[in-house]
Amino acid sequence: MLKNRIIPCLDVKNGRVVKGINFVDLKDAGDPVEQAKIYSDGGADEICFLDITASNENRDTIYDVVEKTSKKCFVPLTVGGGVRSVEDINKLLNCGADKVSINTAAVENSKVVVDSSKKFGSQCIVVAIDTKKNGNKWEVFTHGGRNNSGIDALEYAEQMEKNGAGELLVTSMDRDGTQVGYDIDLMSKISSKVNIPVIASGGVGNLDHMVDGIRLGQASAVLAASIFHYGKYSLKEAKDYLDSKGIPVRI
């Protein structure tokens, strides 16, 4: 039976781990390579790096981080943030990333998703959707949550599947950093709209939120940053808890 995945995410800025609260107010908290290794030894099903300020700054630090991490961690490594082109994706994959997540570039130029999934295979193309509720619809935001594209997130998700995305990483900006739980309504709506796996992100504050994200939100995987990073729960505790609730996990 296929297991639901728990994916710790490390937000990286200038080669250091940080985690934003609603995308601002960053705290510095560690070396990404060591942190990733701790997670992979602890039973992480995948590791995710998000280079949060990459759109504006020198990206070379992330290549170095990815290269070092991939020599130490033997679980899948997803890298996103500031990925603009097929060439950027190629470079990250060559450094040892297994999947690359594309956010702003997928909105601005859907050809990036079409071309990269053809070139490298859908299995390594994750489209990251940052979205916020506006009235009764969710709108897609770009540039690390700064710009509203006005695009409907549900329609967009469907379009990205057609364009060749292998997975969708859906972040509720309303919930991100709040620790009140994933936006279940959003996750379940997107998950039932597409036939590719959905990774739920934004808002997890306790382990019941993970159970809900999978069971009610129908997410194939749950992404979390702060609750692991600041030691609130270990991966083992998370997995044991999900297992006790009847969620299939790899133990």
Add this chain to the structure above:
Amino acid sequence: MNVTIVDYKSGNISSVINSFKEVAKDKVTIEVASDLNKIKSSDKVVLPGQGSFKSCVDALNKIKGLTDTLNEFAITNKKPLLGICVGLQMFADVGYEEAETKGLGWISGKVSKIDNQNGKYKLPHIGWNQINIVKDSKIFKDIKNNSHMYFVHSYEFIPNDKKVISATTDYSSNIVCSVEKENIFGTQFHPEKSDRIGLKIIDNFINL
């Protein structure tokens, strides 16, 4: 001893390289090559594969003489070869991803899309799934039945002769996830991404 990972410019093989180097340490030389002579002189060969069946076969055929060299290595000389993911799928006679495409024909059978039962199962089949070992395979030494392996694929290999199957995994049906036919080994899952247990499979192959 040396093991060559065939680099035929199809998809991302850095994880395969990293994992083999991690396991090999200084005992075994890991080479990455598309050079025919290098492959011929190897003790073992790894054939990775990412992307579609067609794109991988096309990429193999683009390198003049590579298919012949692999045939000679695996079929004529019967030296150990491990195919990973689409590398395994290419053992088949034919694949149906993108367009009907002829495979290497080493293990008779076909590669078709996983039946997702009208959307009941998401595709690709991504994540950790357990393997059901149905035959003693040399690469499963010290690997427990029901171990978790990391999968990413939408197509499955269906061999004609079920005796080659060494493990299956349950996703909508019993999907073939490992084969062994004499000197030819293949895994649909990614041992290079399957944590310590995956590295053990790589170790088993290196130590054959």
